[in-house]
Amino acid sequence: MIYYSLNKNSENTSFKDAVVKGLAPDKGLYFPESITPLPKSFFDNIDNLSYSEIAFEAIKQFVSPEIPENVLKTIVEETLSFDFPVVQLNDNISTLELFHGPTMAFKDVGARFMARCLGYFNKENTNEVTVLVATSGDTGGAVANGFLGVKGVNVVILYPSGKVSDIQEMQLTTLGQNIKALEVDGTFDDCQAMVKTAFLDESLTSKMQLTSANSINVARWLPQLFYFMFAYKQLHNKHENIVFSVPSGNFGNVCAGMMAQQLGLPIKHFIASNNENNVVTRYLQSETYEPKPSVQTISNAMDVGAPSNFIRIQEIYKNNFEGLKENLSSYSFSDNETREAMLEIFNDCNYVADPHGAVGYLGSKAYLKENPNAHCVFLETAHPTKFLDVVEEVIKEKQPLPEQIQSVMGGKKVAISIATYEDLKGFLLN
Numbered sequence: 001m002i003y004y005s006l007n008k009n010s011e012n013t014s015f016k017d018a019v020v021k022g023l024a025p026d027k028g029l030y031f032p033e034s035i036t037p038l039p040k041s042f043f044d045n046i047d048n049l050s051y052s053e054i055a056f057e058a059i060k061q062f063v064s065p066e067i068p069e070n071v072l073k074t075i076v077e078e079t080l081s082f083d084f085p086v087v088q089l090n091d092n093i094s095t096l097e098l099f100h101g102p103t104m105a106f107k108d109v110g111a112r113f114m115a116r117c118l119g120y121f122n123k124e125n126t127n128e129v130t131v132l133v134a135t136s137g138d139t140g141g142a143v144a145n146g147f148l149g150v151k152g153v154n155v156v157i158l159y160p161s162g163k164v165s166d167i168q169e170m171q172l173t174t175l176g177q178n179i180k181a182l183e184v185d186g187t188f189d190d191c192q193a194m195v196k197t198a199f200l201d202e203s204l205t206s207k208m209q210l211t212s213a214n215s216i217n218v219a220r221w222l223p224q225l226f227y228f229m230f231a232y233k234q235l236h237n238k239h240e241n242i243v244f245s246v247p248s249g250n251f252g253n254v255c256a257g258m259m260a261q262q263l264g265l266p267i268k269h270f271i272a273s274n275n276e277n278n279v280v281t282r283y284l285q286s287e288t289y290e291p292k293p294s295v296q297t298i299s300n301a302m303d304v305g306a307p308s309n310f311i312r313i314q315e316i317y318k319n320n321f322e323g324l325k326e327n328l329s330s331y332s333f334s335d336n337e338t339r340e341a342m343l344e345i346f347n348d349c350n351y352v353a354d355p356h357g358a359v360g361y362l363g364s365k366a367y368l369k370e371n372p373n374a375h376c377v378f379l380e381t382a383h384p385t386k387f388l389d390v391v392e393e394v395i396k397e398k399q400p401l402p403e404q405i406q407s408v409m410g411g412k413k414v415a416i417s418i419a420t421y422e423d424l425k426g427f428l429l430n
């Protein structure tokens, strides 16, 4: 597949180059040159396909010919070695659980897929790649876990000190080997700004190959389209008018859902559910796009003021505002509303949701008010015990810790404290 830069000021490139570079030289996000819908028979026959078979068919065009089919089969099978169950909560609302991977957030799939692609490309190549990534909580752990031990790849994770949950911090600071954690005296926005400065700093990029493992990287972003197909497989015989409510921060996940739709998945509508970081909710109301600095909330993985993937969504809908509005609704909720929703889901449906999933649930309810015939599926993007303090305080019940969480609890935190870009640069050049 050929990829072009959305800033339209760089050469087109291959999948391999798009993955290794992360961002185009003109700092634009890469986007595939064409999207060929899958045949109708694929969707008619989806009941007879395994998750790996679905994923293989769906992603093939985006990664070939650089990743040969036999290699892709293995990558997909290794990436998807856990379950993606749909749980129905009531007649109109289901949840798709995306937290059964090793770090218990949906980012595991993208991180594992990308790590394996980079690992494959590095077999032929002796240059080391440094993956530099800023995290608001879950990306760090998923990337650390996904890239652990991958030859020729060093991973440097920046996280905001005191602003990630204890479990998130353990997941990204305890692994060692090729994974280094930098604890930044600042916010997530500060971390992201430092990473962007590094990509722009030629005195650094001339000395090392830097890439990103945020959803701007096509190998992290595109595999997320699998989820929507997996949910469709489980639900299409039971419900019509399936609508996805996606708790959104950088808008990579919901944008991947739209790519599944472009591939022919018969889904009519998406809901971008936001916390108070709601630039897209406001845009759909006013048609003015006005990013703001992020504010801290209890759904911290969505505390993004300027969502990097929104430009890809604009590209999918060819910058047509009306076309976008037909396909996408967006709502925004406060922390108090989110806590109330967590309690409601617990009391009414006997289900424990994490704060991000609860925002998705609220988005579903808001949409159903005007569209009572829809069946809304909200993505449960992280396991509730990743946010133990909030969850136990709200539902007033102790939660058992899953094995994946227990296994990081006793680990030894290793992180280097930094405060400025110069600190980061000094670290990278050392």
Ligand SMILES: *Cc1c(COP(=O)(O)O)cnc(C)c1O
Binding pocket: 105, 106, 107, 138, 139, 215, 247, 248, 249, 250, 251, 252, 253, 254, 301, 302, 356, 381, 382
């Ligand atoms: C990253 C994340 C999100 C937001 O996903 P985007 O693709 O950035 O919109 C939502 N919930 C959780 C738990 C996350 O980790």
